[in-house]
Amino acid sequence: MHIVPVLQPGSPQAQVIVGLFRAILIACGVIMAVVTGAIVYSLMHFRSRPGTPEPRQILGSKPLEILWTVVPILVVVWMFLLTARASRESDPTPAVLDPDLRVIGHQWWWEALYPKSSAVTANEIHIPTGQRLLVQVDSADVIHDFWVPELGRKMDMIPGHPNYIWLEATEPGTYRGACAEYCGAQHAWMRIMVVAEPPGAFDSWVRHQAQPAPDTVSKYAEGAALFQQLTCANCHAIRGSSATNQFAPDLSHMAARQTLAAGVLSNTLPNLVGWLRSPQTLKPGCLMPNLQLTPQQASALADYLESLK
Ligand code: CUA
Numbered sequence: 677m678h679i680v681p682v683l684q685p686g687s688p689q690a691q692v693i694v695g696l697f698r699a700i701l702i703a704c705g706v707i708m709a710v711v712t713g714a715i716v717y718s719l720m721h722f723r724s725r726p727g728t729p730e731p732r733q734i735l736g737s738k739p740l741e742i743l744w745t746v747v748p749i750l751v752v753v754w755m756f757l758l759t760a761r762a763s764r765e766s767d768p769t770p771a772v773l774d775p776d777l778r779v780i781g782h783q784w785w786w787e788a789l790y791p792k793s794s795a796v797t798a799n800e801i802h803i804p805t806g807q808r809l810l811v812q813v814d815s816a817d818v819i820h821d822f823w824v825p826e827l828g829r830k831m832d833m834i835p836g837h838p839n840y841i842w843l844e845a846t847e848p849g850t851y852r853g854a855c856a857e858y859c860g861a862q863h864a865w866m867r868i869m870v871v872a873e874p875p876g877a878f879d880s881w882v883r884h885q886a887q888p889a890p891d892t893v894s895k896y897a898e899g900a901a902l903f904q905q906l907t908c909a910n911c912h913a914i915r916g917s918s919a920t921n922q923f924a925p926d927l928s929h930m931a932a933r934q935t936l937a938a939g940v941l942s943n944t945l946p947n948l949v950g951w952l953r954s955p956q957t958l959k960p961g962c963l964m965p966n967l968q969l970t971p972q973q974a975s976a977l978a979d980y981l982e983s984l985k
Contacts, residue, residue: 686826686851686872687844689766693829696762700755707751767829770840775812777801777843781820781833781855784862784962785925785938795885796915798925800869800933802885804878808844818860824853824870832857845872850934861961867939888916889928892983899980906967908977914984924963931985937962948978 685691722731779801780787788801803809813822815833822841823830831841845851855866873881893900900917903909909919915928933943937959941947952974955964969977 681852682825684826686849687828687846689828689842689844690826692762692766696758699758703751703755767842770810770842773812773840774810775840776809777803777811779811779813779822779833779868781813781815781817781822781859781866783817783860784855784866784959786822786866786868787816787922787925790882790885793882793886795882796913796926797885797929797933799867799935799938800871802871802873802878802881803843803845804875805845805848805872807875808842811841811843812838813841814838819857820855820859820866821857822853822868823856824851824868826851827853827870830856843870845870848873862959865938865940865959867935869934869939884932885929887928889914889984891916892980893917896976896980896983899976899978902969902973902977903980906969906977907965908967911963927981927984929984931982937964945978945982948982949974952977 683694683697685694776790776792778789778791780789786799786801788797788799789795811822813831813833814837815835817835819835820833821830822833824843827843827845828841831839833839849872851870851872853868853870855863855868857863859866903914904918909917909921911921911924913920913922913926913928915926931943935941936943936947936951937955940959941951949971951958951964952967953969953971954966955962956966
């Protein structure tokens with residue numbers, strides 16, 4: 677992870693945006709230096725000295741007025757053209773709206789669907805390196821905003837109005853993103869992770885994510901029974917079991933993800949036990965209720981969930 681990810685482009689799209697930012701930053705820096713220099717020069721050169729008369733008074737200058745009207749207009753036109761070109765290159769209009777990935781914002785997590793393979797996951801998406809994916813972004817509740825600074829522009833996620841954004845990474849790596857539109861109490865804990873991997877590794881990941889959950893019910897019978905009996909199954913899906921609801925993150929392969937609760941905790945067994953016992957302490961206001969689990973129930977449930985690789 678970079679300290680200023682927005683200046684470390686990891687895709688051709690982000691490269692264009694960073695190039696535009698640098699060009700305009702340099703232009704603004706030059707303008708500031710010229711203006712500051714002129715002010716400092718005037719202050720020093722024309723300052724009042726004892727015994728000197730008032731300097732010559734100049735009332736209006738047509739050449740100067742033309743100069744300081746024309747030069748800024750040219751600068752603004754140049755910036756406009758540069759911006760228009762960067763917009764076109766970083767965000768070209770898709771020829772067909774046939775998304776490779778759908779990301780749906782929820783308070784406060786990300787649902788991810790791969791329509792071409794029927795893979796479903798949450799909060800952590802994988803992409804193949806060197807390929808440009810068309811992502812459809814949408815929201816299930818309020819306005820969110822999809823933003824992975826190293827990989828490209830932001831895109832608003834508006835309920836009922838799908839938007840499209842290109843997602844690409846040149847190099848394998850983990851790129852962190854966040855919701856960039858204030859969407860409620862846990863807006864800050866709506867983190868997304870993009871894992872870019874070589875196409876072969878991506879293909880096997882996406883094939884695995886499209887499978888039903890591994891059958892670990894007999895090994896973790898107590899946890900699996902709690903999942904179905906308590907209210908877990910009313911919101912979460914574990915494909916291959918009778919739990920099919922999609923109001924909350926799909927848990928079919930949750931043990932394969934790196935974080936819990938959209939980035940609040942790293943995905944470890946003790947963290948999951950803590951989360952199950954007290955979600956409202958770790959992420960106040962989130963829709964995950966406190967089920968008042970006993971330590972033994974939480975541990976059985978966590979054992980089962982962490983077996984869903
Ligand atoms: Cu979702 Cu801010």
